[in-house]
Amino acid sequence: MSGTTDDGGDADLPATDPEFLRLRAQTYDLLSACLDGDVGALVEAAENGYFVQLSAAFPVDVDPECLAEYDEEALEVGYENLFAVPGPHYVPPFASTHAADAPSSDDTTANYESDSAYHAGDAGELLGKPAAELAELYAAVGFEPTRGDGIPDHVAAAFEFLGALAQAEADRRTAGNIEEAEALADLQRRTLDRLGWLDEFHDRVREADSAEGAFARVVGIGRTFAAWDARSGIVAGQTDKRDGDSQEAEPTDDQRETTSNSNS
Incomplete structure (x- = not known):
């Protein structure tokens, strides 16, 4: 099965091809950097035409000029306004606050007090249940995010994890370690299942960034890419399983070491 769908993109690599996996890894790593405030990476990617290449390789509709008009200073201000407390247009960049049953508040930061590492059943506050779930996935392979301000369900941390997993899977498939590669692919699917927020x-x-729009575009690219990946990207490489077989592959010690060191 092709690594891309018929509704966009012209790459014709199988979803398990190491080159395809590395393209996915590079994309997630770039999105992670951009949403962690690395505006230099965003400017460089726009200037080098990476978003044009992304649109050509994957079914992600990206206007090649959409980010070319911004300089680093403007992007730094935009990032601080949106994603740094107490930015004037603050939108929390982590899953816990966007849960369906999250409490509403005029003060966006009012719900983010925490007495313990994770709130097992609570939603809508810093380090809630989504953070605990993602932290568990990270721990399965010894992954420690370098982005996301130490918040496991920060969008930058989740994208960094997906990039590291895709790169590790590519390395495993290149080496012929298919069983370990499949376990890493399964972990990517489980992570994507948690990005509906x-x-x-x-x-x-998009509402808060209506004046400038740069990060609304970046988040839109990330949302579209992750949704496509969950539907037609990583899932395309899934091996057939018998109905009712929901057994999850257990990462090996070697996988844990490789994934945890992939960012160094």
Whole structure:
């Protein structure tokens, strides 16, 4: 099965091809950097035509000029306004606050007090249940995010994790370690299953960033890419399983070491 769908993109690599996996890894890593405030990476990617290449390789509709008009200073201000407390247009960039049953408040930061590492059943506050779930996935392979301000369900941390997993899977498939590669692919699917909150996140960023729009575009690219990946990207490489077989592959010690060192 092709690594891309018929509704966009012209790459014709299988979803398990190492080159295809590395393209996915590079994309997630770039999105992670941009949404962690690395505006230099965003400017460089726009200047080097990476977003044009992204639109050609994957079914992600990206206007090649959409980010060319911004300089680093303007992007730094935009990032601080949107994603740094107490930015005037603050939109929390982590999953816990975008849960369906999150409490509403005029003060966006009012719900983010925490007495313990994770709130097992609570939503809508810093380090809630979504953070605990993602932290568990990270721990499965010994991954420690370098982005996202130490918040496991920060969008930058989740994208960094997906990039590291895709790169590790590419390395495993190149080496012929198919069983380990499949376990890493399964972990990517489980991570993508936890990114449904990006829809609401994008809507809120788009509303708050209506004046400039740079990060609304970046979040939109991330939302679209992750949704496509969950539907037609990583899932395209899934091996057939018998009905009712939901057994999850257990990462090996070697996988844990490789994934945890992939960012160094």
